[in-house]
Amino acid sequence: MSEYLLDMRGIVKEFSGVKALDGISLQVRAxxxxxxxxxxxxxxxxxxxxxxxxxxxxxxxxxxxxxxxxLKARTIRETEDAGIVIIHxxxxxxxxxxxAENIFMGNEIxxxxxxxxYSAMYQRAEALMHELKMPDINVALPVxxxxxxxxxxxxxxxxxxxxxxxLILDEPTSSLTKSETQILLNIIKDxxxxxxxxxxxxxxxxxxxxxxxxxxxxxxxxxxxTRPMSGMDTNEIITMMVGREIKNLFPREEHPIGEVVFxxxxxxxxxxxxxxxxxxxxxxxxxxxxxxxGVAGLVGAGxxxxxxxxxxxxxxxxxxxxxxxGKTIQVKTPKDAVxxxxxxxxxxxxxxxxxxxxxxxxxxxxxxxxxYAKHGSIDAEAEMHTIQQSIARMRIKTATPLLQIxxxxxxxQQKAVVSKMLxxxxxxLILDEPTxxxxxxxxxxxxxxxxxxxxxxxxxIMISSELPEVLGISDRVLVMGEGKLRGDFVNQGLTQxxxxxxxxxxxxxxxxx
Amino acid sequence: xxxxxxxxxxxFSQYKVLAxxxxxxxxxxxxxxxxxxxxxxAFLTSRNFSNLMRQxxxxxxxxxxxxxxxxxxxxxxxxxxxxGLLGGLAAVLDATYKVPVAxxxxxxxxxxxxxxxxxxxxxxxxxxxxxxxxxxxxxxFRGILVGITEGSTVPVESEGLIAIGQxxxxxxxxxxxxxxxxxxxxxxxxxxxxxxxxxNLTVDPMWQDGMKLALTGALIFGFVHTLESYxxxxxxxxxxxxxxxxxxxxxxxxxxxxRIYAIGSNLEATRLSGVNxxxxxxxxxxxxxxxxxxxxxxxxxxxxxxxxxxxxMGELDAIASCFIGGTSMRGGSGTISGALIGALIMTSxxxxxxxxxxxxxxxxIVKGSILLLAVWVDVMSGSNER
Numbered sequence: 006m007s008e009y010l011l012d013m014r015g016i017v018k019e020f021s022g023v024k025a026l027d028g029i030s031l032q033v034r035a036x037x038x039x040x041x042x043x044x045x046x047x048x049x050x051x052x053x054x055x056x057x058x059x060x061x062x063x064x065x066x067x068x069x070x071x072x073x074x075x076l077k078a079r080t081i082r083e084t085e086d087a088g089i090v091i092i093h094x095x096x097x098x099x100x101x102x103x104x105a106e107n108i109f110m111g112n113e114i115x116x117x118x119x120x121x122x123y124s125a126m127y128q129r130a131e132a133l134m135h136e137l138k139m140p141d142i143n144v145a146l147p148v149x150x151x152x153x154x155x156x157x158x159x160x161x162x163x164x165x166x167x168x169x170x171x172l173i174l175d176e177p178t179s180s181l182t183k184s185e186t187q188i189l190l191n192i193i194k195d196x197x198x199x200x201x202x203x204x205x206x207x208x209x210x211x212x213x214x215x216x217x218x219x220x221x222x223x224x225x226x227x228x229x230x231t232r233p234m235s236g237m238d239t240n241e242i243i244t245m246m247v248g249r250e251i252k253n254l255f256p257r258e259e260h261p262i263g264e265v266v267f268x269x270x271x272x273x274x275x276x277x278x279x280x281x282x283x284x285x286x287x288x289x290x291x292x293x294x295x296x297x298x299g300v301a302g303l304v305g306a307g308x309x310x311x312x313x314x315x316x317x318x319x320x321x322x323x324x325x326x327x328x329x330x331g332k333t334i335q336v337k338t339p340k341d342a343v344x345x346x347x348x349x350x351x352x353x354x355x356x357x358x359x360x361x362x363x364x365x366x367x368x369x370x371x372x373x374x375x376x377y378a379k380h381g382s383i384d385a386e387a388e389m390h391t392i393q394q395s396i397a398r399m400r401i402k403t404a405t406p407l408l409q410i411x412x413x414x415x416x417x418q419q420k421a422v423v424s425k426m427l428x429x430x431x432x433x434l435i436l437d438e439p440t441x442x443x444x445x446x447x448x449x450x451x452x453x454x455x456x457x458x459x460x461x462x463x464x465x466i467m468i469s470s471e472l473p474e475v476l477g478i479s480d481r482v483l484v485m486g487e488g489k490l491r492g493d494f495v496n497q498g499l500t501q502x503x504x505x506x507x508x509x510x511x512x513x514x515x516x517x518x
Numbered sequence: 519x520x521x522x523x524x525x526x527x528x529x530f531s532q533y534k535v536l537a538x539x540x541x542x543x544x545x546x547x548x549x550x551x552x553x554x555x556x557x558x559x560a561f562l563t564s565r566n567f568s569n570l571m572r573q574x575x576x577x578x579x580x581x582x583x584x585x586x587x588x589x590x591x592x593x594x595x596x597x598x599x600x601x602g603l604l605g606g607l608a609a610v611l612d613a614t615y616k617v618p619v620a621x622x623x624x625x626x627x628x629x630x631x632x633x634x635x636x637x638x639x640x641x642x643x644x645x646x647x648x649x650x651x652x653x654x655x656x657x658x659f660r661g662i663l664v665g666i667t668e669g670s671t672v673p674v675e676s677e678g679l680i681a682i683g684q685x686x687x688x689x690x691x692x693x694x695x696x697x698x699x700x701x702x703x704x705x706x707x708x709x710x711x712x713x714x715x716x717x718n719l720t721v722d723p724m725w726q727d728g729m730k731l732a733l734t735g736a737l738i739f740g741f742v743h744t745l746e747s748y749x750x751x752x753x754x755x756x757x758x759x760x761x762x763x764x765x766x767x768x769x770x771x772x773x774x775x776x777r778i779y780a781i782g783s784n785l786e787a788t789r790l791s792g793v794n795x796x797x798x799x800x801x802x803x804x805x806x807x808x809x810x811x812x813x814x815x816x817x818x819x820x821x822x823x824x825x826x827x828x829x830x831m832g833e834l835d836a837i838a839s840c841f842i843g844g845t846s847m848r849g850g851s852g853t854i855s856g857a858l859i860g861a862l863i864m865t866s867x868x869x870x871x872x873x874x875x876x877x878x879x880x881x882x883i884v885k886g887s888i889l890l891l892a893v894w895v896d897v898m899s900g901s902n903e904r
Contacts, residue, residue: 316790318789318790338789338794339789339790339791339792340792340793340794342792343791343792344792348792349790351787351790356784356786356787357786357787357790358787358790359784359787360779360780360783360784360787360788360850361783361784361850362779362782362783362846362850362851363779363780363783363850367776367780371776371777371780371788371791371793372791372792372793374773374776374777375773378772378773381772381773381774382767382771382772382773383771383772383773383776384713385710385713385771386710386713386714386716386717386719387717389717389719390717390719393719425791426791429792
């Protein structure tokens with residue numbers, strides 16, 4: 006019997022000749038939490054898909070030993086029966102079904118004749134919720150009544166119900182608020198005590214440091230190193246991940262800030278499904294030329310809705326007044342916004358950013374296509390010229406501009422979406438979570454670009470849930486909470502605590518003009 | 519899987535047209551062999567080829583419009599009925615109101631675009647699912663047709679209108695057109711090369727482009743020669759080929775075409791890039807309406823009458839052609855040439871089986887099975903995976 010619960014040896018996985026994983030090994034003991042780190046595209050998710058048999062045994066080389074025996078699973082069902090449960094970054098819950106129904110999906114407790122035994126399932130579900138210290142959840146309510154943080158916990162309850170011995174968490178906190186994250190981390194610690202092992206994939210190194218005992222770093226499909234967490238510091242991990250040392254995460258550069266260029270007044274958005282509820286409540290703010298305006302707040306504070314209203318794509322009822330360069334503007338559709346000089350890089354890259362079946366190049370030129378056309382007919386070479394310039398400028402890593410964009414890593418997709426929104430030469434650029442799911446190296450390049458742009462006179466509104474990023478990049482910070490503007494700070498000596506206090510609505514600071 | 523099989527799979531998923539071409543060769547060889555008599559094969563004659571192309575023309579016109587609709591992620595079930603309605607309108611205008619041919623054609627085309635735009639308006643601005651809008655149109659248009667024809671066939675009198683469906687181009691004109699087309703292709707090739715060089719993009723070696731051009735030229739010549747050795751190029755065949763050419767150009771090289779693909783692949787992302795997606799969608803349905811007008815005129819001219827049952831099941835042939843031609847069911851990818859070859863495959867099956875005297879019910883079963891098989895192969899090749 007091996008000392009390890011899980012022992013992956015020399016895993017090699019190829020995609021059409023390209024090695025995504027090149028001889029990776031990973032060991033996990035019972036009750037241990039291993040942090041798996043690496044830049045986007047390093048192969049973390051691929052490795053976990055090999056482990057959970059999303060890629061069945063035989064489509065990759067190497068060996069997996071589970072509790073001392075070789076595991077040759079061909080379906081996800083087999084790995085789950087063995088006790089390996091993966092919780093994906095995008096949650097796999099059915100919003101319309103109840104919490105209990107979701108927890109028991111595929112493992113329903115039934116009465117004779119296939120009828121659902123609701124009382125037994127509710128009882129068990131409630132017990133699980135108590136175990137996770139979430140007794141307030143009503144297991145009979147549809148999942149959509151609960152926010153992202155609760156849903157994550159419901160996923161974990163689902164995994165525990167399957168008698169998971171190893172939980173794989175892929176970016177579990179990427180859409181959680183600070184307090185929700187803390188609850189999740191505490192639960193992971195509890196689970197460890199009960200002997201459940203974890204593999205946690207995360208870009209947030211402080212979280213890894215808090216719960217993980219061991220850290221394993223992979224880079225470009227190869228195994229860089231596995232070390233005990235104690236004695237490691239964040240810089241060391243980053244150096245291992247990128248293979249070089251990034252001295253400064255935020256390449257702040259001085260830039261002049263001019264007059265007010267854009268102003269939004271009395272922005273109010275009503276909830277689509279519940280028109281009584283205001284998602285954004287009478288928010289007004291100004292933006293200066295060459296300024297980076299950070300918008301901070303907890304998840305659900307109404308920041309994305311604010312951006313969508315300005316960009317003309319908020320689905321529900323809303324009202325606002327805007328002036329750009331002293332003139333009142335009307336924006337009814339994103340088309341109006343782009344034509345007036347306001348561009349937005351949306352939060353959800355997959356759903357709102359990329360056109361997956363199209364090439365990288367054609368994605369970049371969608372907004373400005375008529376510029377390369379005479380009488381509606383595209384001058385393919387002029388277009389390609391622009392595409393190549395954009396790719397070079399943004400350092401987008403792609404084999405050819407014709408490659409379908411869905412084949413690129415998150416960071417490179419994001420760079421392409423940003424290039425697309427820069428080509429119409431906007432005056433105001435809204436970036437909604439520009440670095441979500443983007444690796445450290447690409448993050449740095451996106452920050453560099455932002456400073457380059459404001460130096461050229463562009464004004465940027467950056468919505469971000471990562472406070473260090475907001476504080477590291479912005480000239481001024483707006484703080485939102487429950488749809489209201491709760492603070493407007495000049496970013497000089499501003500601390501995370503100040504911003505958080507304002508976001509939570511306990512601000513002592515008067516609203517600055 | 520061996521590497522050879524892998525590279526063949528890759529080749530086919532990249533050049534779907536190649537696989538479809540092989541399918542055609544296979545089907546023609548099969549029917550050619552089955553209809554073999556002492557005087558040679560009855561299927562593989564220039565006369566039957568000319569016939570086949572004329573039969574294909576109507577489905578081909580509908581398929582060309584339908585490709586755009588399907589690429590944009592929608593479907594239009596009303597085209598068969600709309601074809602019938604517009605064909606019936608042409609017959610009524612000609613027979614009852616004695617409208618000159620040019621007037622009839624203009625009115626029918628205008629009506630087609632208008633009805634198409636109306637369909638598009640319901641789908642894109644009023645947000646009724648296109649399946650429902652199509653179903654509604656399918657019933658309503660057929661109803662109007664039966665109403666205006668009073669349920670009986672309306673014979674067409676004017677020669678000019680009949681010519682649209684039955685005439686051939688004067689002898690040798692086909693060769694001239696082929697030559698012009700070849701010259702155009704050569705010019706485009708040279709211009710593209712020059713442009714690519716201007717922007718410092720990689721230029722394929724001359725022999726490679728030359729080979730492609732020579733191959734295309736041989737294909738065009740063979741096609742025209744076969745038609746010329748019967749009675750010349752039939753008018754509807756010329757029409758469908760011109761449409762296909764224009765549509766291919768639209769799909770590959772126009773802003774409008776690019777947006778159709780973008781909308782089909784990710785509507786929201788396209789909208790958030792500042793594209794008026796609602797208008798583009800409505801325009802696609804407008805074009806579909808125009809195609810129904812062409813197909814309706816051709817049908818009426820071919821039968822020399824407007825029939826209340828004209829175009830029955832036409833939508834299914836058109837949709838099947840698109841899917842056989844490799845258009846993705848979920849939108850975002852597909853080609854005009856594929857759809858046209860899809861239409862050719864469907865028509866070849868009809869034509870060949872009729873020649874063999876296969877009963878109609880068997881023909882339907884075979885066509886259904888081929889559709890299923892073709893899409894299954896497409897799914898297996900994984901080219902439309904997401």
